[in-house]
Amino acid sequence: MSSLSPVPVALRLAAAPVSSPDQDVTALATVDMVHDGAKITLTLLDATSAAVARQASVIVTGVPGDANVLVTPVFAPGSAIVSLVLAITIPAGKRLVRKVDARTGSLTTRWATTWRSHHALAYFDQGSGAITGPFHLPDEPSLALSTSAANSSDLLLWTTREPQPGDRTEIRAQASLSRLSVFPLGSGTARWSGPAPAPWPGGEPVVTLPNGDVARLVRGSHVQVCSSRTGEVTEQGIAAFGPARAKPSAVTMQARPDGAVFMTKPGAGVAVIADPAQEYRTTARIQFPVPASPLGAPWSKAVLSPVGDTLYVLGPAATGGLCAYDVRSGRLAASYSEGRQYAGLYQLPSGTLLAVRAENPRLAYFSSGLSPLGTADTNLHVSAVF
């Protein structure tokens, strides 16, 4: 066992890091308030060495110091452009609020803030190192939360107009508040924009398919496919994911080099490989016992080996440890448990498996044959691994 001394590569992250489609690069975004606005810094790390490969900054002028800026880097497969989707939320006013204190029952009076959000886009060229933008979008008042994905030519962006007190009639008419917009990479002007079907963008997994379309896994059970050419959205159910149970499950979706899509739903004890070219027909379905923490962080509970022949998954709630399944047959191929319950599982570029847990040793390493390689202590709580 060893003890790790963390080496910080960035502080005050504006949002979770994002990995490139080939997993070679990790993007970090930070926000620093400066005298004339918000300074957005994008740092691209070599995923193997954690060395800084590229770094660039842009200042969004006019953003007050008490604003919140959410930055989402978006890699574009087949392009050197990294899009930055900025959600800028600024205080729009103050008002005196009278509200009952739930703990004491007494009426309290205090100043409260009203917030307004809009989005902006910027683009980083990994070739030249230049940032284009920011381009402010005319979507205020909007919800800051958005979903985005890119292909080699376009950025697809799901946003939601913030409902207002006077919107009752429109909402009862079931008008969609969400929009899907398609921006040419490098541009702040959408070449297409239209209503988007529910649910509102809220952190659902998205992947870019080889043909440039974008798939969005919604409700933990359906895939919405957005045509990058027309914006048309079609929806397919994933039968293996079945009806929703009482508790949601973590869900993940990844594009495979062969064009297939790998999806996991550990709360239902199932992972599937599906073929987007055949209306998401399931080509492999692997069932496993539900692990102890199927919804908590990290959301990666099951991983597929690089060649796609083995599924590694957290062990059952009763025993913990790890399990490996043969993808072709769906049968259990190997298991290992020393009684520890792990919360997340990753496969590193070296092929080594990394399992994380609540107490030290928080990091445990295994070979692809599930042989323990070692453990490490850290004083960090692990929410995700990149």
Add this chain to the structure above:
Amino acid sequence: MTGYDTASPIQDTYASAHAEFGADPAFWIRYFTPSPAAYLFSDDTLTESRAAWDSGGPNVGCVSAPIQSRLSGSAAEGQADAQAYAASMLAAYHAVGPLDLPSNGQLYCWLDQEYSTPLSSSYWNAWANYIAEYDFAGLGTYPLYPCLYCDPYSPYPNCSTIAKAHGVNVPSAIWSSEPEPCGSLTSPPRWNADVCQTVPTKLWQFGEQGACNYSANVDLDVGAPGFVTASYCFRVKSRP
């Protein structure tokens, strides 16, 4: 008073739950944006509200379960998640005429923090503050109250995070996911929910579907002695 929480639409759930437990729930707790892995109440509020009425439990509480790694994130992430949550509750309120706010003016808004999820002060304070200060429907009554669903004895930061909160950022209540002795809708276990030091536990998930082998897609919850959970939920006052 006992009730259900579920990530499944009420209309797909209440008949099987009634068949299994033989009684009407006092309340339902349903998921709102952002809950990327759940069916959302706000996606079909009309059908869900009718089903809540038909189930005999016309009170709908609110929970949001964001991607769990976000809960250890920044203030910008916490505020963005709270903004979407408040907006989806407003959309639901607008969508159905007979969906009323609680008569006591306090709608409890639960944030789902799972066992293995760390909660940062940056995220919580921004999340709770936005919820507490949201001018819901322009009413000027500020009826949203931030609350936390968690496993109080998890080794990850949860109780210790909210213990550092001040003013309106202090949650009004804890909804504890442990222990899990199971039981039924009509005979819940004696009150024994896990607690945080600084905030009272007012709701207890004593039976989880998977651990208790319930066939209906529901978890079972009971309010603390003297706490009427249904009074802190949306109320469907007539069949929509």
